[in-house]
Amino acid sequence: MKALILLSSLGTLALLAEIFGFKKRIFLISLLGLITIFFVNLLDWNLAPNIFFGMMQYDHYAVAFSSVILITAILWFIMSESFFKEETNRTDRLSLVLFALAGAVIMVSYTNMAMLFLGIEILSISMYILTGTLKDDLNSNEAAFKYLIMGAFSTGFLLFGIALIYGATGSFDINEIKEFITARESTVPSIFYVGVLLMLIGLSFKVSAAPFHFWAPDVYQGAPTVITAFMATIVKTAAFAAFLRLFSISFSDITATWVNIVWVMTALTLLVGNITAVAQTSTKRLLAFSSVAHTGYMLLALLADNSYSSSAILFYVTAYSFGSIVTFCILNIIINTYGNDNINSFNGLGKSNPLLAFVMTLALLSLAGIPPTAGFFAKYYVFTAVFKSGFIYLVLIAIFASLVGVYYYFKIIIAMYFKDSTNETIQATMNQKILLVVVAFAIIALGIFPDFIIRLL
């Protein structure tokens, strides 16, 4: 709760910076503010306050996920310092990002579907604008427009679903909906099920699960690289936390309604994401499809719907966010040097900048799920969760998909170490180097001591 209030205040402060003329310092203030908020947020652990008249519940789940979001946000801020260095638009970019974070915090802690809708909208509208921040770039404009149209469309589905469920149950509260189902088992009106399916579609859009993933590659590619990183990490974390919260609390007694649909969606997402990624030559697009693929693994845990699910998703998003922050940070450096994001741009990085190449390799190994990195344990844990619920064929599909995943991640590794460079020097700033080394350590540490996170939920 405190995190939400502080984040909104910080966002407003960032807007005021323009008026009161301290916009040179506002980046630093925001960064320090975020670090403070991260620690303040931890104070809510075990308090579980029911706030805003029971519309939000700041339970363990909410604290854990918002901590992941905040820590990713801190790392993201350090990585995207240059994004806030431009003379114009500095403060509005900052405040949009901070408001997006506030939306994300609402999405992980709602207990009322109206709040879910609010959270999603606060996050999404900020993202639509941020995607289009490169005003002179056609791709950026196209991406923003596409994102807006598709996002609005999916929100329509979501809202329609919420309305139908409200019509059937007379409540927006996710716990009351659950009670409604338990009380009336066989006599739940059919519009309720339609509502569930519409919400499923709406949320699948947000997490970019196939077949609702088509916006993701274009938007990821067109958006400024740092915003792509934001979408791949923080937005995905928040969307999944919201998705899981709704389905594991409200709809876990009517799994028969959605389990087959999610099963097919998961299989599709895994296969489409991974297989399409293989054919990409643009790294950004490759990472976009890989992000779709990772949605598939997280859907596995959602589908499992058992005691492992929430900690499996928590660990997965953490591992995935850390890996993505590193890959996008290095990709950003590469793009700034070469002006394009072709995989060939990574050629010879192993020679021209061994540190970057090493950290990138580690992050890619983590994304590919190779021990002893965090990504391996994340995959293992998700497999265990889904295995426990008996979806063995899906695990086999996931295994096949991970093999394909190894193929395209290793394309980059091979380019870095095997191909010859074009002799350009690639430099990272001191901040970026520190960030990369710290995250690399975190990736290994989480892989070796995953208990630190999974015992939280």
Place this chain on the structure above:
Amino acid sequence: MITIFLILFPLLAALLLVLIKGEQVVKIAMIAAIIEFAISIFALSQFHYNANVQFEANYAWIKSLGIHFHVGIDGISLLLVLLTTFLVPIIILASFNSNYKNPSIFYSLIFLMQMALIGVFVSLDGFLFYVFWELALIPIYFICLLWGGDNRAKITFKFFIYTLAGSLLMLIGLIYLYQNTPGTHSFDIEALYLAGRGLDAIHQGYIFIAIFMAFAIKIPIFPFHTWQPDTYTTAPTAGTMMLSGIMLKMGTYGLIRWLLPVVPLGVQEWGNLAIVLSVTGIVYASCIAITQKDFKRLIAYSSIAHVGLIAAGILAFNVQGLQGAMAQMLSHGINVIGLFFIIDIIQQRTGKRDFESLGGIRNVNPQFAVLFLIVLLGSVALPLTNGFIGEFLLLNAVYQYSPWLAAFAGLSVILGAVYMLRSYQSVMLGETNAITSSFGKLSNNEKIVLAILCLAIITFGIYPKPLLDISEPAVIKLVTTITQ
């Protein structure tokens, strides 16, 4: 404690080596490898010759999932740990003349791999075993990618994907077993044994297939061997030695520790097919080896034949078979490293390794010819060399399982003699030509490596008992607990 130290020391060495620059690297690597060998010898001296797991260490690792850092050494593990610690210094010494670029990274990767290999051999927790198993793959992938020969990116990548596919199937098998352990689930080896044996024959069969795939690819057993000849040929010599000398023993060790005791009924269902595949591999690989013109490729195929016999002996699952497999794993490790080193010596001096351009080296360097001959005889399993005892026991075991299969498996001895002696003939005998006339003398470190290997071949051939005694109680215990 010794076990943990055996795992940690190579890791420390690896980290230290990254920081060192310049010519010191190789020497420091050598010293570290010898220290590691000394530690394992110390473990041997403290070892009690019985079937129990010793030097055990067990710490909770991921508590909420019942995963432990549980390691320990019994007779079977100890032999393989000794093999690893014995061969790594030899591999490093053998690489003195190779002058790999970025030596600090190269040797660091070698030590990382040593750590993972020892970890595989001493793990008593399924999850830990899997992590070490995968961990062993990464250093060797980079060794092959960065220091390998032509077309290495493609070939090493195939190797990586192939082995990873097997490993992931094994992971599924392990998770399935884990879900069947009682209570809050555990990955402890005993719990997995109980869980596996508690299943019915059909499910044990599924698990057998899933886990067997991982080992079959690593060993490799026909028809999962297609990555192997290319990878062995392209990898740098030290990498080939690590792969063939030590790494494939992960697969055979896995069969003994993580497959046969886990799903005995599954073995009854599918073991027959697996043995037939192994024996097919022996004959098939031997036949292909005969037609090879590239010496390194020939040894790669001969290696498939040898390990096929080891796998068949293990799957026959009697005391002779397992003891034979232990003996043959050691001998094969020593012999194949010797052979690859000999190829490396020839290639460094002449730039060639195909039979057509070589010949008559014996006239130029008779000393080399004698050492080569000893290694070669060990490899064709002549009595009084180390290969003999292992092959004899293995063939005996296969015979007990099925005389017909033994007849085919026995072909490996004959065919082995054919291709090995032919290769000796075309490389060493005959007329000296322009390429081989400048062969020159062996350097000191080459002499030392070959002398140590030859000594090991002959000593072990004449008096194998001390080594076999180490594993015998553990093997007998394993066989009796399963057959009951």
